[in-house]
Amino acid sequence: xxxxxxxxxxxxxxxxxxxxxxxxxxxxxxxxxxxxxxxxxxxxxxxxxxxxxxxxxxxxxxxxxxxxxxxxxxxxxxxxxxxxxxxxxxxxxxxxxxxxxxxxxxxxxxxxxx
Amino acid sequence: xxxxxxxxxxxxxxxxxxxxxxxxxxxxxxxxxxxxxxxxxxxxxxxxxxxxxxxxxxxxxxxxxxxxxxxxxxxxxxxxxxxxxxxxxxxxxxxxxxxxxxxxxxxxxxxxx
Numbered sequence: 001x002x003x004x005x006x007x008x009x010x011x012x013x014x015x016x017x018x019x020x021x022x023x024x025x026x027x028x029x030x031x032x033x034x035x036x037x038x039x040x041x042x043x044x045x046x047x048x049x050x051x052x053x054x055x056x057x058x059x060x061x062x063x064x065x066x067x068x069x070x071x072x073x074x075x076x077x078x079x080x081x082x083x084x085x086x087x088x089x090x091x092x093x094x095x096x097x098x099x100x101x102x103x104x105x106x107x108x109x110x111x112x113x114x
Numbered sequence: 115x116x117x118x119x120x121x122x123x124x125x126x127x128x129x130x131x132x133x134x135x136x137x138x139x140x141x142x143x144x145x146x147x148x149x150x151x152x153x154x155x156x157x158x159x160x161x162x163x164x165x166x167x168x169x170x171x172x173x174x175x176x177x178x179x180x181x182x183x184x185x186x187x188x189x190x191x192x193x194x195x196x197x198x199x200x201x202x203x204x205x206x207x208x209x210x211x212x213x214x215x216x217x218x219x220x221x222x223x224x225x226x227x
Binding site (some may be wrong): 006017032042043044046049051088090092094100101102104105106107108 | 156208215
């Protein structure tokens with residue numbers, strides 16, 4: 001069966017520090033991969049998605065970037081964190097072919113910026 | 115562009131009462147629709163999905179949803195609420211022609227003893 005791993009679960013970082021959040025999927029090949037941010041009371045905001053290695057689509061201009069160095073690995077990064085980057089970050093995957101396939105979510109990373 | 119509207123950011127029901135969480139979508143073509151549940155500090159868990167096979171969709175934990183094209187709705191129901199149903203619920207529609215979802219803003223369900 002397929003599983004998705006996200007780490008770390010919680011992270012406290014000072015303003016201006018770099019960021020690296022990692023997400024890996026097991027048990028499937030060529031998944032679509034997604035990064036979302038969930039701010040308190042504001043629903044889910046799609047940040048990036050990827051349909052293949054090296055293929056990254058950015059949804060909103062921001063202080064973050066994403067990379068997909070391997071088929072089942074998705075990394076969210078920042079060179080310098082802002083206070084506004086605080087939030088709950090969720091990684092998700094779906095089957096690569098059909099848009100009717102559900103997305104499956106990791107357990108999230110709670111990021112607090114001080 | 116497609117959109118999803120969840121009416122009521124907070125819903126309270128008594129334990130044992132009917133749960134009704136509303137979702138309306140806008141789409142010019144038959145969409146694929148999903149309901150997810152999120153417990154505090156966790157990711158989203160798929161409750162059920164509509165992919166045009168049947169208008170009444172049964173999901174996990176006793177939830178079901180009915181697709182009504184004439185009303186562009188996909189409301190989530192459960193006959194009898196349990197305390198363990200307290201969580202946030204999200205409706206989502208797949209954006210046709212892409213691999214993206216459009217999520218509603220969520221409804222937080224509170225179950226009263």
